[in-house]
Amino acid sequence: MSEGIPSAYRKIHVVDMSSLDFARQTRIVEVPVEQPGPGEVLVKLEFAGIESSDILQNSGAYGPLVGTSPEAEANGGIQLGDCGLEGVGVVAAIGEGVEIPLGKTVLIMGFGTSYREYLTCPAAQVIPVELPASAWMTAIPISASTAACALDISGQLQAGEQVLVTGAAGGTGQFAVQWAKVKYDARVVGTCGSQAKEDMLGRIGCDATINYRQEDNIAAAIKAQFPDGIDVAYESVCGPLRDAVWENMAMFGRMICLGSVGDGYDTKGGFSRHQLDSNSTILQSLTCAGFYLPNLVGDPRLYAVLNDLLRYVEDGKITVELDPVCAGFQGLEGVYEAQAHIRTGQNIGKVFVSL
Numbered sequence: 001m002s003e004g005i006p007s008a009y010r011k012i013h014v015v016d017m018s019s020l021d022f023a024r025q026t027r028i029v030e031v032p033v034e035q036p037g038p039g040e041v042l043v044k045l046e047f048a049g050i051e052s053s054d055i056l057q058n059s060g061a062y063g064p065l066v067g068t069s070p071e072a073e074a075n076g077g078i079q080l081g082d083c084g085l086e087g088v089g090v091v092a093a094i095g096e097g098v099e100i101p102l103g104k105t106v107l108i109m110g111f112g113t114s115y116r117e118y119l120t121c122p123a124a125q126v127i128p129v130e131l132p133a134s135a136w137m138t139a140i141p142i143s144a145s146t147a148a149c150a151l152d153i154s155g156q157l158q159a160g161e162q163v164l165v166t167g168a169a170g171g172t173g174q175f176a177v178q179w180a181k182v183k184y185d186a187r188v189v190g191t192c193g194s195q196a197k198e199d200m201l202g203r204i205g206c207d208a209t210i211n212y213r214q215e216d217n218i219a220a221a222i223k224a225q226f227p228d229g230i231d232v233a234y235e236s237v238c239g240p241l242r243d244a245v246w247e248n249m250a251m252f253g254r255m256i257c258l259g260s261v262g263d264g265y266d267t268k269g270g271f272s273r274h275q276l277d278s279n280s281t282i283l284q285s286l287t288c289a290g291f292y293l294p295n296l297v298g299d300p301r302l303y304a305v306l307n308d309l310l311r312y313v314e315d316g317k318i319t320v321e322l323d324p325v326c327a328g329f330q331g332l333e334g335v336y337e338a339q340a341h342i343r344t345g346q347n348i349g350k351v352f353v354s355l
Contacts, residue, residue, distance in 0.1 A: 005042070005092055009033050010332055011116030013074040014081035022339045026083060028332050034076040034120040036095035041123045043089040043106055048114040049138035050338040050351040051085065051171050077120065082112025084335075086141040087355075088133045089119065091126075098123045105129045107306075109141035110297075115335050117355060127306060136320035139171060139350040140309055142293060144320075146258065147175035148305045150291040151184075151234065154256045161231035162250065163188045164222065166241055168206065169197035169321075171350045172258070175309075176234040177206050178318045186232075189225045191241065193345065200348050204319050212241065219244035229253060246280060246288075254287045321349030329353040 012026050019025045036042045071079045087108040091100050100106070106126035113119055129137065151157045157180060165176045168190025180186040189208045190201045198209045208225055215221040222230075222244055229250025235242055236258040245255060280286060296302040312318040325347070329338045334353040342351050 005033060005118075007033060009076075009117040011074070012083045012332055012335060013079075014083065023336055029074040031074050032076040033118050036093055036098070036120050038096040039098060039123055040095040040120055041091050041098055041100060041106075041126060042093040043108065043119045043121070043126060044092040045087050045089040045108075045114060045117055045119060045355045046133040047088045047135050047138045048084050048335065048353045048355055049086040049142065049171070050335065050342055050353060051143060078110075078112045080112075082116070084114030084116065085109065085111060086138055086143070087114030087119075088135075088137040090133055092118070094123070100126070100128055105131060105133045105137075107137060107141045111294075115332065117332070127303075129310065131314075135322055135326075135352050135354065136313070136350070138352040139175070139320050139322075140306065140313075143171040143350060144175040144179075144309045144318075145302060145305050146291070146293045147172045147234070148179045148183075148309060149293065149296060149302060150256045150258060151176060151179055151232065152305070153296075153301065154289040154291045155232040155234065155254050157184050157186065157232050159184050159186075161186050162226055162228070163232045163234065164226065164230045164245060164248075165190045165206075165234045166237045166245065168192055168209070169200050169348055170236075171347075173234070173236070174200070174204055174321050174349060175318070177201065178204055178312075180232075180234075181205050182312060182317050189222075191237075194348075197348055200321055204321060219247050222248045226250075230255075232256070234258070246286070249280070249284060249286050252285050252287075254289060257288060257290050323347050323349045323351050326350075326352050331355060 008030050010028050010030050013029050014025055015027050016025050071081055089106055091102055091104045100123055106128050108114055108126055163180045163186045165173050167173045168177055169192040177188050177190055180188045187207050190206045191210045191212055192198055193213045198211055201209050210221050212218050226248055230248055230253055231250050233245045233255040235245055235255055325341060338351050338353050341347055
């Protein structure tokens with residue numbers, strides 16, 4: 001084993017798919033560190049991003065666990081039942097043929113890659129960054145790139161259009177707001193559920209906010225902000241809010257559906273089955289498009305967006321809002337605290353854990 005690298009490390013692994021309680025569903029296990037082979041790197045994780053996608057994966061909504069069972073015996077590699085989708089680390093060892101220098105900061109994305117202390121994976125799977133590892137970087141691989149790619153590809157957003165972002169103060173919503181503003185000079189309205197979240201959205205340049213907890217008629221509140229209709233909706237909440245958004249779409253409007261967090265995190269199968277009004281769909285020539293980031297792995301558009309996001313953050317054009325509560329989430333034990341926190345709906349900005 002290379003100097004300074006332990007012989008074993010810890011990771012979080014699913015042990016009970018019958019439960020949707022993350023604390024019951026998973027365990028922290030100790031496994032051997034796997035030295036990198038040819039074309040591989042060993043990464044020491046510094047930070048892990050926490051998001052609703054982790055919860056949806058473990059509920060069976062998508063990912064390698066769908067229709068399968070986690071491997072009963074955990075090992076040092078990436079295996080079914082490993083958790084965490086995005087992280088930041090530094091290269092601790094390299095295999096033959098790898099040119100990434102030791103100590104280089106890298107971004108990590110993929111199922112089972114970040115709720116762990118070390119990761120051995122193909123060098124092509126990590127994204128080198130020319131900056132020291134920092135918590136804000138946890139938002140880039142999944143949260144920010146989901147927002148940017150969804151608006152570009154599924155939303156076909158155009159300059160100056162009218163945009164509504166639901167769940168706007170969350171890990172991905174904040175980037176949908178800013179990407180639409182910075183790249184497209186769009187007018188953006190965000191929905192959220194507290195004054196603190198409204199304040200955050202104001203800081204990042206959201207043109208207006210709708211606090212759904214203070215509205216008796218959410219459809220009317222949306223109509224007041226979009227008298228001529230919504231061109232593009234970035235929608236991750238579902239339920240009655242999705243209906244209210246659909247009711248207020250402009251002619252040829254596009255709604256991007258990314259999840260259903262408004263229906264709660266305690267449903268097997270993850271995503272709810274929600275039917276939109278067919279009359280509006282046809283008569284207004286509306287489009288409802290899904291978006292799933294893993295479908296872009298290997299696509300040059302994804303890596304171009306990642307580079308643009310990093311540049312925008314460095315230039316100060318995009319701000320990464322980190323949930324202040326997360327300063328106390330430390331180590332793999334902190335993942336359990338962060339998971340509990342995100343389920344309360346009180347999270348503001350990106351949720352992360354320092355490993």
